[in-house]
Amino acid sequence: MADNYYIEERPWGWFKILLETPQYKVKEILVKPNSRLSYQSHKRRSEHWLIVQGTATVVLNDVAWVKKAGDSIEVPVGAKHRIGNHTAEDVIFIEIQRGEYFGEDDIERYSDDYNRT
Numbered sequence: 001m002a003d004n005y006y007i008e009e010r011p012w013g014w015f016k017i018l019l020e021t022p023q024y025k026v027k028e029i030l031v032k033p034n035s036r037l038s039y040q041s042h043k044r045r046s047e048h049w050l051i052v053q054g055t056a057t058v059v060l061n062d063v064a065w066v067k068k069a070g071d072s073i074e075v076p077v078g079a080k081h082r083i084g085n086h087t088a089e090d091v092i093f094i095e096i097q098r099g100e101y102f103g104e105d106d107i108e109r110y111s112d113d114y115n116r117t
Helices: none
Strands: 006-010 013-020 024-031 039-041 045-053 055-060 063-068 072-075 081-085 091-099 108-111
Touching (some): 055 091, 063 072
Antiparallel strands (some): 006 013, 039 081, 039 108, 045 072, 055 081
8 A cells, every 4th residue: 555645855854744634633753863853833733742763852942851762742832842863863753733723834933953944
């Protein structure tokens, strides 16, 4: 069976939309070695992350944690957050978004390694 998922490449890796409904959206996200997403927040959605591969550095409202496969973290609406990979192995996590809107334009960036602020 072929994968018919929407995949979007990003400078830090890629994301794949696994499921999208009016109530929630589920993504698989890969972060390449020595890469990280922007430090950002969302006004219209919360996120729940489950690390499924690798060791990630998660920053939530300026507090950093190291999370490994099997660990998860809740990102409330409006919280500043970022996930990074400071290892030589890919990090993969599942993101479950809940809220009223799931568009990629609901991102406020505070800092970004790729000048997208």
